[in-house]
Amino acid sequence: MKKILIIGACGQIGTALTENLRKEFGNENVIASDIREGAKHIMESGPFEIIDATDKNRILDVVKEYGIEEIYLMAAMLSATAEKYPQKAWDLNMKSLLVVLDLAKEKHINKVFWPSSMAVFGSTSPKINTPQQTVTEPTTVYGISKVAGEHWCNYYYQKYDVDVRSIRYPGIISWKSLPGGGTTDYAVDIYFEALKNGSFECFLSKDTRLPMMYMEDAINATVGIMRATKEKIKIRTSYNLAAISFTPNEIAEEIRKYIPDFEIQYKPDFRQDIADSWPRIIDDSAARKDWGWEHNYDLSEMTEDIILNLRKHEELLM
Ligand code: NAD
Secondary structure, eight states: OOOEEEETTTSHHHHHHHHHHHHHHOGGGEEEEESSOOOHHHHHSSOEEEOOTTOHHHHHHHHHHHTOOEEEEOOOOOHHHHHHSHHHHHHHHHHHHHHHHHHHHTTSOSEEEOOEEGGGOOTTSOSSSBOSSSOOOOSSHHHHHHHHHHHHHHHHHHHHOOOEEOEEEOEEEOSSSOOOSOTTTHHHHHHHHHHHHSEEEESSOTTOOEEEEEHHHHHHHHHHHHHSOGGGOOOSSOEEOOOEEEOHHHHHHHHHTTSTTOEEEEOOOTHHHHHHTSOSSBOOHHHHHHHOOOOOOOHHHHHHHHHHHHHHOGGGGO
């Protein structure tokens, strides 16, 4: 069985990805790593290593120790935090990617997954049905790092035949692992606050429509693009990926089906400007055509699943 290394495994997506890949490939074959410790079940259900994603020698040691063939690089600084620490965000997001691409170029590993983001788009990109190939002039440091990263991926593929695969995640919504400093985090917090307090103060305005996706779908996409045969991956920058687009008002309406008195107040902050620069609805037809991407959850199904699960796991609401 092949051995996989996940870098940034304790984050929102890394946690879910580690659980999923361990189920599919066996606990011992999926090595989780992060710069910090994370959820107990991630650290205890299989091998776990402390790794700094920018430390090439440390990653190489772990690759050799376990005989790693594939790396999923999930470590990054996200949009809202990156605006506070631009230089740190650039250093982490770029250096970690180049380190992993170099390991593949030097044939220590043979496949890489690296996520990009809808943040590659900016206010000059079309906002409705944002095409796969269009203007990418992001206004955030995070977006700049993702555009540059996409071009590095394509460069390493074209120049050195590095098999790197990438998708532009929209905002990812989950209830088991919490988000880490993104502009779409409100769509996770809202469920927790609705169940805990019956009310929520939203940092985006009522009608801010953004592309989003339930974690189950995000993991399916990640596993799906990595499973596809090499010839199917025709885009080596990064694929547009979409599922649902909604506004804070629409998610509040869905929550009211379960908590009728739920109240929401709107107090937009600096994240409103970031959200306003991003697409409303993304065209992901290339991913659907090339490697068979399909999403399963719409807003109602996702809301039902999250509320039922959080009611079952009340300890998460403490
Ligand atoms: P997260 O912030 O929840 O997790 C990132 C993890 O990386 C954290 O556990 C952190 O400890 C770790 N990390 C930070 N610095 C590190 C370092 N130097 N070495 C090793 N680990 C380090 O992020 P996430 O939401 O899980 O995002 C994962 C990837 O998906 C990122 O590339 C992000 O840009 C991308 N993405 C996420 C979303 C989203 O909505 N969550 C949307 C678009 C793209």
